[in-house]
Amino acid sequence: MAVTDFLGYTDVKSFTVTRNYNNAPVIDKNQIFAINDHATLQTEVGIVKANDIDGDPFSYTITKILPDISQANTFEIDTTTGQLTLYTALNAKEIDSYTLTVSVFDGISRTSADVIVQVLDENHPPEITIKHLEIGDHATINTSLGRPLTVTDLDPNDPISYTITQITPNPLTKTFLIDPDIGGLTLNVQLNAKEVQFYTL
Structure with a gap:
């Protein structure tokens, strides 16, 4: 760039213009x-x-x-x-x-x-609350013991079925039966408290 005064004197300077433009992310x-x-x-x-x-x-x-x-x-x-x-x-x-x-x-x-x-929405497994039941060894076969557990399911429309997967002792004997729909237990064989005092299902 040149600058000249009224007497004719001229001064020349140079400079650089840099474009500084930012692109947004x-x-x-x-x-x-x-x-x-x-x-x-x-x-x-x-x-x-x-x-x-x-x-x-x-x-x-x-x-x-x-x-x-x-x-x-x-x-x-x-x-x-x-x-x-x-x-x-x-x-x-x-x-x-x-x-x-x-x-x-x-x-x-x-x-x-x-x-x-x-x-x-993944399926939620039902949660089980167990309670202990008692029955006398004089009880007859098909005596109802009630429901040994309470089930809650966060998926309210899911059907729930009940099965007994193991009985201890006498795992091969179906000492008790469970209703697959409501979970109620019934006695299936005659008990003898002198031989077995409790069962774990």
Whole structure:
């Protein structure tokens, strides 16, 4: 660049103009993850994919989770890798899908996008509460002992059937029978307390 005054003196200087343009990092579109509702805390859900064409390092944050009835952080994200992990227990019958708004920031520009986490309703095994039953050795065959256990199942529509897998002692003798539908026990052989004082089923 040259500058000239009214006397005709000229001064010339040169300088460089550098274009400094930042491209914002971009999160891949339509990312969907799945996790079953049996998953334990800190289970890895997946990695949110993003890139920066400038090669600049960027960080991840979760800015919103929907729905979030308890206002808890159901999921966490590693700020460097984008790894999603489970932070609270899940129940697919209550919430079967979450929408996470994830933000990436390279120090200058920020971009956000939604990712989906589907919660799969895995079958829950029934839980059994055992109680002890008593019967006199004078009881006749087909005497009902009642139900020796209480069963709860988090999958209320699943059918439950009952079987006796082992009887100790006398494993080969069907000392007791169980109703496959309601779990009621009945006596199938005559008892003798002098020989056997208790049975384990």
